[in-house]
Amino acid sequence: MNNENTSAMNASIKPDYTVGEHPDLPPPSNTVGTIAWVRENLLSSPANIIMTILSIYFLYKVLPPSLNWMFFDAAYVGEDRNACRAVANGACWAFISERFQLFTYGFYPIEHRWRVDLSFVLLVVAVIPILFDKTPYRKYGLIFAMVFPFIAGWLLTGGLGLAPVPTEKFGGFMLTLVVGITGIAFSLPLGILLALGRQSNLPIIKVFCVSFIEFIRGVPLITLLFVASTMLSYFLPPGTNFDLLLRVLIMVTLFSAGYMAEVIRGGLQAIPKGQFEASDAMGLKYWPSMRLIVLPQALKISIPGIVNTFIGLYKDTTLVIIIGLLDPLGIGRASLSDTKWTGLSNEVYLFVALFFFISCFGMSRYSLYLENKLQTEHRK
Amino acid sequence: MSNSTKIGTEQMNTDQDNIVIRINEMHKWYGQFHVLKNINLNVKRGEKIVICGPSGSGKSTMIRCINRLEEHQQGQIVVDGTELSNDLKNIEVVRKEVGMVFQHFNLFPHLTVLENCTLAPIWVRKTPRLEAEEMAMQYLERVKIPDQANKFPGQLSGGQQQRVAIARSLCMKPRIMLFDEPTSALDPEMIKEVLDVMIELASEGITMLCVTHEMGFAKTVADRVIFMDGGEIIEENSPQHFFDNPQHDRTRLFLSQILNH
Numbered sequence: 001m002n003n004e005n006t007s008a009m010n011a012s013i014k015p016d017y018t019v020g021e022h023p024d025l026p027p028p029s030n031t032v033g034t035i036a037w038v039r040e041n042l043l044s045s046p047a048n049i050i051m052t053i054l055s056i057y058f059l060y061k062v063l064p065p066s067l068n069w070m071f072f073d074a075a076y077v078g079e080d081r082n083a084c085r086a087v088a089n090g091a092c093w094a095f096i097s098e099r100f101q102l103f104t105y106g107f108y109p110i111e112h113r114w115r116v117d118l119s120f121v122l123l124v125v126a127v128i129p130i131l132f133d134k135t136p137y138r139k140y141g142l143i144f145a146m147v148f149p150f151i152a153g154w155l156l157t158g159g160l161g162l163a164p165v166p167t168e169k170f171g172g173f174m175l176t177l178v179v180g181i182t183g184i185a186f187s188l189p190l191g192i193l194l195a196l197g198r199q200s201n202l203p204i205i206k207v208f209c210v211s212f213i214e215f216i217r218g219v220p221l222i223t224l225l226f227v228a229s230t231m232l233s234y235f236l237p238p239g240t241n242f243d244l245l246l247r248v249l250i251m252v253t254l255f256s257a258g259y260m261a262e263v264i265r266g267g268l269q270a271i272p273k274g275q276f277e278a279s280d281a282m283g284l285k286y287w288p289s290m291r292l293i294v295l296p297q298a299l300k301i302s303i304p305g306i307v308n309t310f311i312g313l314y315k316d317t318t319l320v321i322i323i324g325l326l327d328p329l330g331i332g333r334a335s336l337s338d339t340k341w342t343g344l345s346n347e348v349y350l351f352v353a354l355f356f357f358i359s360c361f362g363m364s365r366y367s368l369y370l371e372n373k374l375q376t377e378h379r380k
Numbered sequence: 381m382s383n384s385t386k387i388g389t390e391q392m393n394t395d396q397d398n399i400v401i402r403i404n405e406m407h408k409w410y411g412q413f414h415v416l417k418n419i420n421l422n423v424k425r426g427e428k429i430v431i432c433g434p435s436g437s438g439k440s441t442m443i444r445c446i447n448r449l450e451e452h453q454q455g456q457i458v459v460d461g462t463e464l465s466n467d468l469k470n471i472e473v474v475r476k477e478v479g480m481v482f483q484h485f486n487l488f489p490h491l492t493v494l495e496n497c498t499l500a501p502i503w504v505r506k507t508p509r510l511e512a513e514e515m516a517m518q519y520l521e522r523v524k525i526p527d528q529a530n531k532f533p534g535q536l537s538g539g540q541q542q543r544v545a546i547a548r549s550l551c552m553k554p555r556i557m558l559f560d561e562p563t564s565a566l567d568p569e570m571i572k573e574v575l576d577v578m579i580e581l582a583s584e585g586i587t588m589l590c591v592t593h594e595m596g597f598a599k600t601v602a603d604r605v606i607f608m609d610g611g612e613i614i615e616e617n618s619p620q621h622f623f624d625n626p627q628h629d630r631t632r633l634f635l636s637q638i639l640n641h
Contacts, residue, residue: 277449278486282500282552283475292499296490376490376532 070350080340095341096351103331103351106171112163115155116174122148122155123181131366149185167245171326173355178245179327180314180359183252187313188306190253191260192299196290198265209261216258221316224251229323248320256313263309267302268294300374307367311360328352398425400556400587401446406455408441415441416452417611425555428588430598430619433608434634439591442608443558446589447478460555476504479549483561485541487533493520493544494529497551505552512551519547523577539570543577550581557581559590593638599623607631 017023030036042052073090075083076097084092096103105113126148129141156178158164170178197209228247236242271294279289299306321330332348335341401423408416415438423429431439444450445457448464448471457464459474488496497516501507507515520526523543525536533541542562549557559578563571575597582588582601592598598605598619605622607615607630615622615631626632 272484272486274482274484274486275488278480278482278488280449281447281475281478281480282548283472283504284500285472288503292503293488297488300490374490376534 081342081344091347091350092341092344093347095335095344095347099331099335102335103172103328105174106326106331107169108171108174109165109169112158112165115158115162115165119152119155120177122151123177149182167243168325170245172328172331175320175325175327176314176317176355179249179252179317179320182249183256183313183317184310186253187256187260187309190257191264191309192295194257194261195264195268198261199268213258213261216255217262221252221255222319222322224255225319225323227251244323245325248323248325252313252317255316256309259309259312260306263302263305264298266305267298267300270301271297300371303367303371303374307363311363314359314363315356328355399423400425400460401589402456402458403446404456404458406445406452406457408438408445408450408452408454415611416445419455419613421606421613421616423556423587423589426585426587427603428582428601429590429604429606430602431589431591431606431608432593432595432598432634433614437608438611439608440560443560443589443591446556446558447475447480449480476552477554478556478558479552479554480558480560481542481545481549481562483564485533485538485545485565487541487545487548489533492530492532493525493536496533496544497548500548500552516547516551519550520544522550522580523547524573537570538566539573542566542570542574546574546577546581554586556587556589559588559592561591561593563592563594595623595639607634609634 030039043049069090071090073088074093075085075088075090076093078084078087078092078094081092081095084094105116108116126141126145129135129138130145135141154160154162156165156170157167194209194213197205198213200206200209225248228251229244232242232247275293275297276289279293284293318327318329320327321333326334329352332352336345336348399422401421403419403421406416406419407414419442431443433439441450445452445464446459452464460477462470462473464470464474487493488499491499494513494516497519498507498509498512501512501515502509517526517529520529523546525540525543525547528536528540528544533544536544546562562578563574566574571594575594578588578590578597579601588601590597590602602619604616605619606613607622607626607628609630615626615628617627622631623635626635
């Protein structure tokens with residue numbers, strides 16, 4: 001009876017294809033395309049439906065007024081605040097355009113600002129071959145990138161035929177870029193060395209690296225900047241004039257290097273023991289084995305953390321305001337005290353925020369690109 | 381001097397010269413734990429040795445002492461005339477001559493198959509890149525995967541990865557090859573392709589020490605089978621005697637456990 005039943009059922013679902021050669025069929029239409037995307041992402045459950053409705057309502061409430069304030073009701077030209085107010089009741093961007101030079105160059109002498117512009121162009125030329133490995137003539141680009149810091153230092157501060165410009169004149173975006181990029185460029189190699197040192201078998205190196213890292217992590221950056229601006233002159237022999245900006249650069253670099261070291265140590269610890277054993281067994285010595293096998297893998301794993309530290313450093317450059325250097329935020333605050341333009345803090349802070357957002361978002365996107373490019377394993 | 385004695389001394393001399401690995405009363409501890417106890421082993425040039433034993437018996441640790449991935453604390457290990465000690469120079473010399481294949485392949489995942497193979501020749505032997513690549517391709521052909529040369533290890537099957545690992549070791553032209561359970565991490569259908577490569581390699585006269593439980597492989601290629609338990613060499617014999625007529629109870633027990641199921 002039972003047997004008969006199964007054979008009957010088997011007969012009724014007799015396949016219409018040769019077993020072992022089932023053809024590939026297209027997926028059901030409700031699992032692909034726009035409608036499927038909406039169903040999957042916006043309306044998949046009651047909670048999801050409520051969230052979707054609330055989000056749409058929120059955007060409806062917030063987006064039109066902000067856009068109006070920022071663009072449609074905004075004044076783009078005008079002598080002062082009252083002129084702005086006369087034409088529009090939104091943002092007064094005339095203020096920003098009037099102060100744009102100040103925001104960009106700080107107090108850098110006007111007749112020498114071409115040097116800043118040239119440094120920026122050279123910076124782009126130096127950075128592209130580092131970021132993209134398909135750049136034509138990359139080898140020469142990388143060599144140029146090595147000498148770029150010296151060229152930029154010479155262009156910005158002068159000397160050797162160029163009129164000297166004291167670093168107190170630096171300010172605005174240019175100051176942020178100088179501090180941020182110097183910090184980024186030097187904290188990574190320093191962080192790598194500290195991380196390797198912390199893993200070292202040699203006790204002196206290990207103790208030095210551990211105490212350095214722990215000291216840096218235990219002290220706020222502001223404190224270090226204060227030390228840089230005031231206390232260092234007590235330790236240095238009287239009469240030595242140690243440039244304030246240079247002190248700041250050193251402190252910022254050391255500070256990030258401490259954090260960088262810990263991020264990279266995390267990456268180093270994720271490398272399986274077998275990788276070290278394989279390179280040992282092949283007879284590779286310490287440095288080649290680190291450079292060719294361990295670090296490429298450890299740094300790849302650490303990319304999110306490294307970029308996190310870079311972004312943190314970049315944003316922390318605003319702290320230089322504490323010791324009297326005027327970064328964009330400082331310039332903005334100073335500009336706000338101008339009686340012609342009182343009460344425009346929204347515009348100023350939004351503008352400075354936009355600058356930082358573009359820089360930091362760029363870094364974050366680049367790190368994603370890099371992670372994808374370096375992905376050589378199949379993720380399951 | 382009579383003819384016969386002359387031949388005799390020559391025979392003795394070549395025997396002495398022919399010993400490439402000499403392990404003398406070697407002991408090793410992990411902290412308090414005595415892992416290797418009084419290991420004595422002489423390996424002749426070109427000899428194929430299979431080492432087996434229950435897990436934790438110290439067989440992997442022993443062959444890892446031969447290229448100093450593990451340190452021994454007492455006794456003497458001399459590899460091709462170089463004694464292993466804390467002297468880094470000696471360790472370097474030995475590691476150039478000794479290739480190793482691991483249970484988990486340990487290929488470098490960020491490098492292509494070809495780069496995996498050329499890395500050590502270029503950086504340790506200072507071979508020019510083109511020459512190293514040519515040689516690597518030869519060895520990849522020998523392990524029958526030249527077409528995968530530009531892929532990354534993660535894109536290959538386990539068996540293919542292990543064959544790359546063998547090619548990678550051979551690129552250093554080692555005189556001695558150590559295999560640490562080379563097939564234990566493989567799916568059953570891939571074990572054969574790796575063993576085939578190893579059998580072919582064995583026929584070419586390289587000295588091989590192989591920790592494995594593949595008793596078929598042991599019967600085919602081994603000159604000597606060594607059985608270890610509890611950190612000691614319990615028994616060593618030709619494969620024929622070892623399998624047909626094991627001397628020790630522990631060997632008999634082990635063989636009955638791995639052969640009859």
